[in-house]
Amino acid sequence: MNIDLKTIKHISKLSRISVDEKKAEKLAGDLNSIFKFIEKLNELKTDKVEPLTSVAETTLRLRSDEVKSENIRDQIIKNSPEENEDFFVVPKVVE
Amino acid sequence: MSDITSQSLSSLINNIKNKKLSSEEATKAFIDRSNKSKELNTYVTEDFSNAILKAKKFDEKPNFDLKLPGIPMAVKDLFCTKDIKTTAGSKILENFIPTYESTVTQNIWNEGAILLGKLNCDEFAMGSSNETSFFGNVQNPIDKGLVPGGSSGGSSAAVSGQLTPITIGTDTGGSIRQPASFTGTVGLKPTYGSCSRYGIVAFASSLDQAGPMAQNVQDCALLQEVISSYDTKDSTSIDFNRNEYSKELTKEIKGKKIGIPKEYRVDGMPKEIEDLWQKGIEYAKDCGAEIIDISLPHTSYALPTYYIVAPAEASSNLARYDGVKYGFRAKGENLIDMYEKTRSEGFGAEVQRRIMIGTYVLSSGYYDAYYLKAQKVRKLIKNDFDEAYKKVDAILTPSTPSSAFKIGEKKDDPVSMYLNDIFTVPVNLAGLPAISIPAGHDEKGYPLGLQIIGKAFKEQEVLNIAYAMEDKIGFQNKITDWWIK
Numbered sequence: 001m002n003i004d005l006k007t008i009k010h011i012s013k014l015s016r017i018s019v020d021e022k023k024a025e026k027l028a029g030d031l032n033s034i035f036k037f038i039e040k041l042n043e044l045k046t047d048k049v050e051p052l053t054s055v056a057e058t059t060l061r062l063r064s065d066e067v068k069s070e071n072i073r074d075q076i077i078k079n080s081p082e083e084n085e086d087f088f089v090v091p092k093v094v095e
Numbered sequence: 096m097s098d099i100t101s102q103s104l105s106s107l108i109n110n111i112k113n114k115k116l117s118s119e120e121a122t123k124a125f126i127d128r129s130n131k132s133k134e135l136n137t138y139v140t141e142d143f144s145n146a147i148l149k150a151k152k153f154d155e156k157p158n159f160d161l162k163l164p165g166i167p168m169a170v171k172d173l174f175c176t177k178d179i180k181t182t183a184g185s186k187i188l189e190n191f192i193p194t195y196e197s198t199v200t201q202n203i204w205n206e207g208a209i210l211l212g213k214l215n216c217d218e219f220a221m222g223s224s225n226e227t228s229f230f231g232n233v234q235n236p237i238d239k240g241l242v243p244g245g246s247s248g249g250s251s252a253a254v255s256g257q258l259t260p261i262t263i264g265t266d267t268g269g270s271i272r273q274p275a276s277f278t279g280t281v282g283l284k285p286t287y288g289s290c291s292r293y294g295i296v297a298f299a300s301s302l303d304q305a306g307p308m309a310q311n312v313q314d315c316a317l318l319q320e321v322i323s324s325y326d327t328k329d330s331t332s333i334d335f336n337r338n339e340y341s342k343e344l345t346k347e348i349k350g351k352k353i354g355i356p357k358e359y360r361v362d363g364m365p366k367e368i369e370d371l372w373q374k375g376i377e378y379a380k381d382c383g384a385e386i387i388d389i390s391l392p393h394t395s396y397a398l399p400t401y402y403i404v405a406p407a408e409a410s411s412n413l414a415r416y417d418g419v420k421y422g423f424r425a426k427g428e429n430l431i432d433m434y435e436k437t438r439s440e441g442f443g444a445e446v447q448r449r450i451m452i453g454t455y456v457l458s459s460g461y462y463d464a465y466y467l468k469a470q471k472v473r474k475l476i477k478n479d480f481d482e483a484y485k486k487v488d489a490i491l492t493p494s495t496p497s498s499a500f501k502i503g504e505k506k507d508d509p510v511s512m513y514l515n516d517i518f519t520v521p522v523n524l525a526g527l528p529a530i531s532i533p534a535g536h537d538e539k540g541y542p543l544g545l546q547i548i549g550k551a552f553k554e555q556e557v558l559n560i561a562y563a564m565e566d567k568i569g570f571q572n573k574i575t576d577w578w579i580k
Contacts, residue, residue, distance in 0.1 A: 008451075015410060015454040016417070017447055018435035030448055030509055031455070037510050038399045041468055044475070051470030052477055054301055055526025055551075056288045056331045063327065075194035079421035088419050091430050 118165025197294025215249030244274030269519025276544030288333030410453025
C-alpha cells in the first residue's frame with residue numbers, strides 16, 4: 001500500500017480539510033508509515049471471526065418520545081460563530 | 096494548618112469534617128500553589144474567584160454527609176462544564192462555553208466538590224505527551240523538560256504537583272494510565288459503560304471512558320465511587336451493581352490468581368521495566384496472591400487495530416466541527432471552502448492526521464480491508480482476555496514500555512509516539528477496567544508504573560489488588576518543587 005498525493009487530495013476532500021502541496025507531502029509520509037504499521041493485521045486469518053462493534057453487550061434502550069427541554073433556542077444559538085438573533089448563518093449557498 | 100496541598104484527599108476530608116480546616120482554607124491553598132506553578136502550564140482555564148465564593152458558601156452551611164465536602168478540584172478540559180469554557184485542548188473550541196454539564200462532573204459537584212479550573216490535555220485527547228494541545232505542552236513536575244504523559248497530561252501534572260488533590264481524566268487508549276505512570280500517581284480506567292460519556296467531548300466512542308486520578312489508591316476508589324453511575328443520557332451506560340469502592344476497599348487479596356501475560360515481554364523493552372515487573376510479581380506474592388503464567392496471543396495486533404478503530408470513530412465524531420453551530424470559523428469563499436478552511440486552521444496536525452486515517456479506512460473500497468478487519472481482530476483480542484479470565488482474577492503488567500521522555504523527543508515520529516500505549520490499548524479494545532500504580536523509579540529517578548487489569552465490572556477487585564500492592568511497594572514520589580515561583 002502506497003498512499004500517493006492523489007490519494008491524500010481525495011481523503012482531504014472527503015474529510016473537508018484543505019491541504020496545500022507541502023502539507024500533502026508531509027501527510028503522505030506520515031500516513032505511509034502508519035499504514036505500514038497497520039498492515040500487520042494482514043498476518044491474521046479472520047474469515048470466520050465475527051466483528052466486534054461494541055464491548056457493551058446491551059441492546060439499545062428505548063425511551064418514550066417526550067419533549068424534555070423547552071425554550072432552549074437561546075442556549076443553542078449562543079455559541080454560534082456568526083452573530084445573528086435567531087438563526088445559524090452560513091455563506092450564501094443558493095445563487 | 097501547614098502543608099495543606101500535600102495532604103491526601105482522605106486527610107483533607109477528615110480535616111474538613113473535624114473542622115480543623117475550612118473549605119475556604121483548602122481552596123485558597125490549592126489556588127495559591129497553582130498561581131506559583133504557571134510554568135507547568137496545567138490550567139487552560141482558571142475559575143479561582145468562583146471557587147473561593149463556592150468554598151465560603153460551603154463553610155457557611157457545611158454538609159459533612161457529602162463524599163467530597165468542600166473539596167476543591169480541577170478537571171480535564173474534555174468534560175463540558177456549564178458556563179465554563181471547555182476547549183478539549185483545541186483551537187476549534189477555543190471559545191466554546193457549554194450550556195450543559197457532563198454527568199461525571201455533575202456527580203462530583205453533587206457530592207460537594209468545588210471546581211478550581213480546567214486542565215490542559217492533548218487536542219481532543221489525541222496524544223501521549225500533551226504536546227498536541229493548542230495551549231502548549233505541560234511540564235512534568237518530576238523534572239524540567241519532561242512530558243507528563245497524555246492525553247490527560249494536565250491532570251497527571253496537577254495531581255503530581257499538588258495543584259489539585261484529585262482529578263478526573265479520560266482514557267481511550269491509555270490516556271489516564273500512561274500519564275499516571277509518568278508522574279508517580281494513581282489512575283484508573285473503569286469498565287466501558289461504568290462512567291457516563293454524556294458531556295465528554297467525544298474522541299472514539301466505543302473506547303472512551305472517564306476515570307479518577309489521585310495520589311493513592313484509596314482516594315482513587317472514593318472518586319470512582321462518586322463518578323460511576325448509570326445514566327440514561329449515555330446509550331452505552333451500563334446498569335450494573337456498583338460497589339461502594341472506598342468502603343469495600345481491602346488489602347486482603349490472599350489466594351487471588353494473578354496472570355502474567357508472556358506477550359507483554361516485548362522486544363527492546365528496557366531492563367528496568369522488566370525488573371519492575373519482576374518486583375511487582377514478588378510484591379503480589381507477598382500479598383498472598385497466586386501467580387499464574389498466561390497467554391494473550393493477539394497482543395501485538397492491538398495497536399494496529401486501535402489505529403484503525405480509534406481514527407475511524409474520531410473522523411466521524413469530529414465531523415461536527417464545521418464552523419456553523421459553534422466553535423472557530425474561518426472565512427471562506429463559499430460554504431465548502433469555509434468548512435475546509437475552518438477544519439484546516441482549527442485542528443492541529445495530529446488531529447488532522449487521525450481524521451485522514453479514519454476517513455481513509457472508512458472510505459469506499461477500503462472499509463472491509465481495514466475497518467471490518469480491525470473489528471474482527473478486536474474480537475480476537477477480547478477473546479484472549481475472556482480465555483485468560485477463566486484461569487485468573489486479574490492480570491499484572493507494566494503500565495508503559497518506558498519512563499517519561501523529553502518534550503520534543505518523539506514529536507515528529509507518530510508511530511514511535513503510538514508505541515507508548517502498547518500495554519494500555521488492549522484494555523480499551525476489550526472494555527476492561529485497569530489501574531496504574533507507581534511502583535518504582537528508573538535510574539534517572541523518574542517514576543515507573545505497574546498496571547493491574549481486571550474482569551469487566553470488577554473495579555473493586557482491581558482496586559483491592561492495587562491497595563494491597565501499594566502498601567508493600569511503599570512508593571514515595573520525588574517532587575522537588577523546581578517550578579515554584
